[in-house]
Amino acid sequence: MLTVHHLKVSQSERIIWLLEELELPYELRVYQRDPVTQFAPIELRSIHPIGSAPVLGDGKIVLAESGAIVEYIIARYGNGRLAASVTSSQYPDYLYWLHYANSSLMMQIGVYWIAQMAVGAGNTPLLSSLRERLDRHLQMVEDRLSQVNYFAGGEFTAADIMMHFPFGTMKAFYNVGLDNRPNIRAWLARISDRPGYQRAIKAAGHDRDPALDWGVTRSVF
Ligand SMILES: N[C@@H](CCC(=O)N[C@@H](CS)C(=O)NCC(=O)O)C(=O)O
Numbered sequence: 479m480l481t482v483h484h485l486k487v488s489q490s491e492r493i494i495w496l497l498e499e500l501e502l503p504y505e506l507r508v509y510q511r512d513p514v515t516q517f518a519p520i521e522l523r524s525i526h527p528i529g530s531a532p533v534l535g536d537g538k539i540v541l542a543e544s545g546a547i548v549e550y551i552i553a554r555y556g557n558g559r560l561a562a563s564v565t566s567s568q569y570p571d572y573l574y575w576l577h578y579a580n581s582s583l584m585m586q587i588g589v590y591w592i593a594q595m596a597v598g599a600g601n602t603p604l605l606s607s608l609r610e611r612l613d614r615h616l617q618m619v620e621d622r623l624s625q626v627n628y629f630a631g632g633e634f635t636a637a638d639i640m641m642h643f644p645f646g647t648m649k650a651f652y653n654v655g656l657d658n659r660p661n662i663r664a665w666l667a668r669i670s671d672r673p674g675y676q677r678a679i680k681a682a683g684h685d686r687d688p689a690l691d692w693g694v695t696r697s698v699f
Contacts, residue, residue: 480504480551481535483525485518486511486683487650489544489580490532492639495678496548499639502555506681516651544643545580548636560636568631575622575629579640586615587644591652616654616662623661627668634672642669646688 480497482504484490488511497504509519509531523529526542533540534547536554541547552561562572590608597605619641622629629637644654645662656662666689669675679687 480555481507483507483509483522483531483533483535484682485509485522485531487647488531489643489647491647491678491682492544492643493532493534493547493551494682495642495675496551496560496636496639498678498681499672499674500551500556500559501674502551508683543580545577545640548576548640552636560634560639562630562633562635568633568635572630572635572637575637576635576640579637579644583615583619583641583644584648586612587648587652587654612654616659620659620661623665627665634669638665638669642666642689647684649688 480502482490482493482497484494484506486508494504494506509522511518518529518531520529522531522533525535526533526540528542530542532544532547533542534550536550541550552559562568586608590605590612593605593608626632628634629641645656645666648654670687670689676687
């Protein structure tokens, strides 16, 4: 049985979502953030030395990193579902967006967010150039979704699961702003219709769809 170590309001929602989409059984262990620091509780360090979420348990295997966990579950238990096959024309796009989500996009959001907190209400050349960089990323995502319904192409895949967090639950911490990004908002609306997503956000502990805060009008409960 797979065990998902899930920190409330965090990237570990992706793993719950993937397992719900694949309809695989799993045990959920839920951890609360420290109300002041927002860090994970110290007990998570007894599962994995970094002590961040998600962490997946599979028998004796303990695996951290959202992207690694997603690839592991897809490869070992996916039976070809929610992935583009290596020989398909969608495969390079699938791989790119699956990794881009955390390697570049989340990093760029995090750098801007922290720089903004450090600078406060003021502005600096560094902050403006970081904002310009972040906007370049957001524009690329918007442009991609103006061409295709899902990141790998016509079909929903695990790349969409990886790409959702920066526009969904991340908003609890930092709002990237989607006012001028209609295609990203339309993609969020498509996602919110998925039964697997609806089950996942409930299991992850949300009482409403975090994507609704982007002006997505569909209600899931
Ligand atoms: N790159 C890692 C990031 C893990 C991470 O930073 N998780 C956050 C939740 S979104 C966390 O556990 N924060 C609390 C902490 O590190 O104490 C991944 O994708 O798994």
